[in-house]
Amino acid sequence: RKEVEQDPGPFNVPEGATVAFNCTYSNSASQSFFWYRQDCRKEPKLLMSVYSSGNEDGRFTAQLNRASQYISLLIRDSKLSDSATYLCVVLNTGGFKTIFGAGTRLFVKA
Amino acid sequence: DAGVIQSPRHEVTEMGQEVTLRCKPISGHNSLFWYRQTMMRGLELLIYFNNNVPIDDSGMPEDRFSAKMPNASFSTLKIQPSEPRDSAVYFCASSLVQEGETQYFGPGTRLLVL
Numbered sequence: 001r002k003e004v005e006q007d008p009g010p011f012n013v014p015e016g017a018t019v020a021f022n023c024t025y026s027n028s029a030s031q032s033f034f035w036y037r038q039d040c041r042k043e044p045k046l047l048m049s050v051y052s053s054g055n056e057d058g059r060f061t062a063q064l065n066r067a068s069q070y071i072s073l074l075i076r077d078s079k080l081s082d083s084a085t086y087l088c089v090v091l092n093t094g095g096f097k098t099i100f101g102a103g104t105r106l107f108v109k110a
Numbered sequence: 111d112a113g114v115i116q117s118p119r120h121e122v123t124e125m126g127q128e129v130t131l132r133c134k135p136i137s138g139h140n141s142l143f144w145y146r147q148t149m150m151r152g153l154e155l156l157i158y159f160n161n162n163v164p165i166d167d168s169g170m171p172e173d174r175f176s177a178k179m180p181n182a183s184f185s186t187l188k189i190q191p192s193e194p195r196d197s198a199v200y201f202c203a204s205s206l207v208q209e210g211e212t213q214y215f216g217p218g219t220r221l222l223v224l
Binding site: 034043044049087096098101102103 | 141143145152153154155158160165166201211212213214215216217218
């Protein structure tokens with residue numbers, strides 16, 4: 001079993017749709033959690049951190065459920081520019097051991 | 111401020127040749143990470159440094175790979191000898207632990223070994 005698992009998609013949604021991604025992790029001692037975004041042929045960039053209390057940044061909402069060991073990302077009112085791969089990231093062992101999920105591909109169409 | 115700088119951006123070489131990838135982290139960052147990304151295996155952490163010291167190199171695939179960080183502003187990843195299966199995009203990232211471990215990635219080096 002992979003340490004971090006994501007549904008690879010692709011998710012094909014129309015503009016304005018709401019889409020949700022889930023990610024599960026296997027190490028219960030994991031300390032920090034993030035969502036990164038990666039555009040085609042570009043480097044990954046931080047989208048948002050994920051906290052137990054949940055956090056929101058505009059159209060994006062991230063949630064962490066430590067008991068069930070999963071992380072979610074909700075995108076509301078999808079834009080064409082949201083088309084990208086979304087990577088779930090887990091940090092273990094003092095904040096250095098970084099595990100990336102394989103990514104979920106999102107296509108938003110007009 | 112300049113982001114993470116990597117060179118070269120593209121490298122094409124023949125099997126058996128030595129390849130050296132270079133990285134300049136963001137000034138003031140104290141952690142540096144080398145990753146490899148392929149379609150089959152996704153993004154894999156190869157090695158990370160904290161305050162120029164290698165902390166964990168368990169992700170380095172084999173002895174052909176080596177990494178150094180002689181000072182806070184420079185790191186290299188060397189493959190010797192290179193093989194076709196090393197073809198991938200290699201990313202360098204840096205972070206400042208006090209900022210909550212956000213990693214900032216360089217643009218990557220696209221390596222093709224023929």
